[in-house]
Amino acid sequence: MSLRNGKSTEPAARETANRLNEELQEREEQTERFAHLATVRIGLDVEVRHKSVAALNRMLAHSLAIRDLYKKCHWQTSGATFYQLHLLFDKHYAVQEELVDAIAERVQLLGGVAQALAPDVVQESRLSRVTRSRETPTAELNGLLDAHEFILKEARALAREAAQRGDDGTNDLLVSQVIRAHELQTWFIGEHLDGA
Numbered sequence: 001m002s003l004r005n006g007k008s009t010e011p012a013a014r015e016t017a018n019r020l021n022e023e024l025q026e027r028e029e030q031t032e033r034f035a036h037l038a039t040v041r042i043g044l045d046v047e048v049r050h051k052s053v054a055a056l057n058r059m060l061a062h063s064l065a066i067r068d069l070y071k072k073c074h075w076q077t078s079g080a081t082f083y084q085l086h087l088l089f090d091k092h093y094a095v096q097e098e099l100v101d102a103i104a105e106r107v108q109l110l111g112g113v114a115q116a117l118a119p120d121v122v123q124e125s126r127l128s129r130v131t132r133s134r135e136t137p138t139a140e141l142n143g144l145l146d147a148h149e150f151i152l153k154e155a156r157a158l159a160r161e162a163a164q165r166g167d168d169g170t171n172d173l174l175v176s177q178v179i180r181a182h183e184l185q186t187w188f189i190g191e192h193l194d195g196a
């Protein structure tokens with residue numbers, strides 16, 4: 001998906017950014033909460049904080065969704081790789097749990113309200129709508145890779161936009177913690193599929 005017939009990935013990145021902007025704009029219009037940010041004296045205009053809160057709540061929903069997907073896989077995995085994957089999935093769950101906390105606390109720090117409940121996740125993140133069925137280990141791994149790549153594409157677009165509007169802290173959180181963690185987890189998951 002990232003390389004289309006050997007051409008540049010830039011059009012795909014632009015597509016992600018455009019789609020994200022439209023979806024976030026729509027959510028902002030739907031949700032009154034975003035209109036009333038708490039007063040916070042960190043030298044960022046309310047408009048800047050407004051957009052960062054929307055972006056971070058988006059990432060929060062994705063993080064809650066993939067965190068729980070890891071626990072689903074931790075419980076439901078089976079076969080000859082059961083013990084290894086059971087442990088790995090729980091380790092990745094714990095990392096996602098830390099990301100959830102870091103993202104949610106930055107939403108609050110910016111004067112926003114962190115969206116914490118299951119209905120918010122279902123509404124904001126398509127990653128929460130996966131099969132309830134038990135899957136093979138290969139299907140579990142492929143599903144996790146898809147989820148990581150989806151989040152990475154959005155996180156890069158949101159990080160670039162945060163930097164452009166001068167919110168270096170949000171950019172740093174997205175790059176140093178979110179993107180780096182997802183890239184690392186992608187590597188660990190992907191290596192299990194080598195030759196599968």
Ligand SMILES: [Fe+2]
Pocket residue numbers: 074090
């Ligand atoms: Fe467990």
